[in-house]
Amino acid sequence: MPYGLSRACLAIGLACSLSSLVFACTSEKEAIAPSKALFEFAKPTNFPEPIYTFESNPITEEGFRLGRKLFFDPILSSDGSVSCNNCHIQSNAFADAQQHPFSVGVDNRIGKRNAPPLMNLAFMKEFFWDGGVTHLDFVPINAIESDVEMNETLAEVIKKLNAHPEYPMLFEEVFGSEEVTSPFMLQALSQFMLMLVSADTRYDRFQRGVGEELSTEESIGLQLFKEKCANCHQGELFSDFSYRNNGIGTTDKDPGRSAITDTESDFGKFRVPSLRNVALTAPYMHNAKFATLEEVMDHYDRGVVDSPTLDPILKNEGILGISISEDEKKSIIAFLRTLTDHAFRLDSRFQNP
Amino acid sequence: MKYLNLLMVALTISFIACNEEENDVPIVATETGSLKVQFDHRVGKAEMKLSEEGSTTYAYTDAKGQQFNLTRFGYYVSKIKLEGPNGELYEDEMKVGASAEDVKGYYHVLESDAASQFITLKGVPSGKYNKVTFTLGVDEDGMKDGAVGGVLDPAEGAWFWNWNAGYIGFIMEGASPDSPQEEVDGGGFKIYANSFAIHVGGWKEVEPLEGQPKKFTNNVKVLTLDFDADITVSPKLGPKAHIIVDALKILDRGEVDFSTTYAVHSPVLGKPIAEQLSGAFILDHTHQ
Ligand code: HEC
Ligand code: HEC
Numbered sequence: 224m225p226y227g228l229s230r231a232c233l234a235i236g237l238a239c240s241l242s243s244l245v246f247a248c249t250s251e252k253e254a255i256a257p258s259k260a261l262f263e264f265a266k267p268t269n270f271p272e273p274i275y276t277f278e279s280n281p282i283t284e285e286g287f288r289l290g291r292k293l294f295f296d297p298i299l300s301s302d303g304s305v306s307c308n309n310c311h312i313q314s315n316a317f318a319d320a321q322q323h324p325f326s327v328g329v330d331n332r333i334g335k336r337n338a339p340p341l342m343n344l345a346f347m348k349e350f351f352w353d354g355g356v357t358h359l360d361f362v363p364i365n366a367i368e369s370d371v372e373m374n375e376t377l378a379e380v381i382k383k384l385n386a387h388p389e390y391p392m393l394f395e396e397v398f399g400s401e402e403v404t405s406p407f408m409l410q411a412l413s414q415f416m417l418m419l420v421s422a423d424t425r426y427d428r429f430q431r432g433v434g435e436e437l438s439t440e441e442s443i444g445l446q447l448f449k450e451k452c453a454n455c456h457q458g459e460l461f462s463d464f465s466y467r468n469n470g471i472g473t474t475d476k477d478p479g480r481s482a483i484t485d486t487e488s489d490f491g492k493f494r495v496p497s498l499r500n501v502a503l504t505a506p507y508m509h510n511a512k513f514a515t516l517e518e519v520m521d522h523y524d525r526g527v528v529d530s531p532t533l534d535p536i537l538k539n540e541g542i543l544g545i546s547i548s549e550d551e552k553k554s555i556i557a558f559l560r561t562l563t564d565h566a567f568r569l570d571s572r573f574q575n576p
Numbered sequence: 577m578k579y580l581n582l583l584m585v586a587l588t589i590s591f592i593a594c595n596e597e598e599n600d601v602p603i604v605a606t607e608t609g610s611l612k613v614q615f616d617h618r619v620g621k622a623e624m625k626l627s628e629e630g631s632t633t634y635a636y637t638d639a640k641g642q643q644f645n646l647t648r649f650g651y652y653v654s655k656i657k658l659e660g661p662n663g664e665l666y667e668d669e670m671k672v673g674a675s676a677e678d679v680k681g682y683y684h685v686l687e688s689d690a691a692s693q694f695i696t697l698k699g700v701p702s703g704k705y706n707k708v709t710f711t712l713g714v715d716e717d718g719m720k721d722g723a724v725g726g727v728l729d730p731a732e733g734a735w736f737w738n739w740n741a742g743y744i745g746f747i748m749e750g751a752s753p754d755s756p757q758e759e760v761d762g763g764g765f766k767i768y769a770n771s772f773a774i775h776v777g778g779w780k781e782v783e784p785l786e787g788q789p790k791k792f793t794n795n796v797k798v799l800t801l802d803f804d805a806d807i808t809v810s811p812k813l814g815p816k817a818h819i820i821v822d823a824l825k826i827l828d829r830g831e832v833d834f835s836t837t838y839a840v841h842s843p844v845l846g847k848p849i850a851e852q853l854s855g856a857f858i859l860d861h862t863h864q
Contacts, residue, residue: 360722405731406674409723
């Protein structure tokens, strides 16, 4: 048989090599992380293609480890008291602790927005609630230099890392340069954060048909979610990553997307957040307006505030909000809880070693 | 489909390559030379001289009669291109990467750094040239790969906005008695009383959907300056193009009033300044 196959290949050599090429590429990309490749980025089968520019920053095990060390190291803050992990906690899918509706930085200064979870960042085209940052590498500069977060300058951090007993060696190992520079530091942090792929929920296993069933209530919730929520919280990442005003009320204190687009019609719009791990990421909304998912449901049902930029989906035929009965709310919440990835919360790769 | 295309390209390339061999086309070693571009900063007729931050001595006066001094002045130049009357073309190599040595074609021209005001273009094919084109600011190509080094590294003095990520393409800072800026001591940084800061950035160019307004403010400008005469580049001749940048033209043509324009830190606020930049870069003369 192999003989016959190779004969055929000889005859149509071109087509064969072509198809094997295509095959090789797709099969590699679609693989679910095999256990030996713990430090390789793998796209979950039900996810879209990643957006991150891996060509300029390929992930290596050493790079991931270096990024992880940096992520947990308060050396990145001005007074050595705050690390990324202060506001992005693994057990909350790397969102902030519940008691911190607004992130707290050095000197306990308070920020103005709720820290979002860090997960599936490779699939996102823009970052922050207003999408002001267009590449994952640039995100940490904000945290480091923000006077309400880490209150440090990038140049100062680089100086400290260069003077550190271990870091120069580690950077040499990963990037071939003993001199620590900011692009290498940012790339290392990205390597760690890119690996924070969360796609192992009960919902995912149900989707992939690997023996998971949803309860009746959860299935009803999924159906309702598709009807009432999925036009914004779309697809397998549960966001279309557009910017919308979902009626929580607009304020000049935080104009949201319009500060980035310089377009008045974007006033009060914020990124549609992914709802993966949503049961872990309370409080909710950019301004931490709601403490529980029940409150969020009540908001969509009868709390939607009208304003000039309110999303038209939430003002259908002049009626504010989306009508949801009490039973339906329970079902939707039951469904949202199937989006919790317990393996992700406990994954030892993401812990401070 | 992508792979098929790739294959076709590969086939075509090898086909062309074979062809060339068969025809035995002699490879002409094109001669090259260099060309120097000099940026010379002025305030009207006066040479630009920076003052110490916090200085209350005002050397310059604008058309509105407002006195001012300058403490910082500079911009990014990239994508330099030379063209000649007979189709001569030189495009400066553009590249980004995390290592400083991988960053090519981006220049951070600063009044405070005399060396930065001279850009030597090397490997320019011999021939006549009569104009130079360059980009003022850093466009999408400098942003799309993420963190990069060299003159684009914010830890090494690159001008970068964090909150609305992008490079600041042009900066003019100074002080004027007309500026109502109050002193701010930010612990680590200080904003002086009566100072002004004009930061021009914004690079996103997005075509609007039908019926929608055009979003984002793109302040990256492409400038083309004609030479006063054809200049010849050859291995022996290293000509120079002398460009004057007149800060006063920016202020006067932009009708900048320091009593209202003293803290420009967003793309939309920088737009009126960005619109004046092309008129402030003047090709003064060339040396053969
Ligand atoms: C003081 C709390 C705090 C610290 C410390 C902090 N962050 Fe954040 N992080 C936030 C907040 C708040 C936001 C949301 C900001 C916004 O949308 O304007 C955020 C957003 C992010 C995002 C974007 C996520 C998204 O979905 O768009 C990433 C990535 C991130 N942080 C990574 C980091 C890294 C890496 C560090 C360490 C260098 C860090 N953060 C340190 C509070 C913090
Ligand atoms: C019109 C689009 C739209 C629809 C429809 C919509 N949402 Fe949202 N949702 C958003 C936006 C935008 C935000 C973020 C708003 C903000 O913070 O300013 C959001 C935020 C949330 C959050 C908070 C997440 C977090 O991490 O803070 C939850 C939970 C949520 N939505 C659930 C739902 C559910 C359940 C439904 C269906 C009943 C729904 N949404 C329908 C646009 C929408």
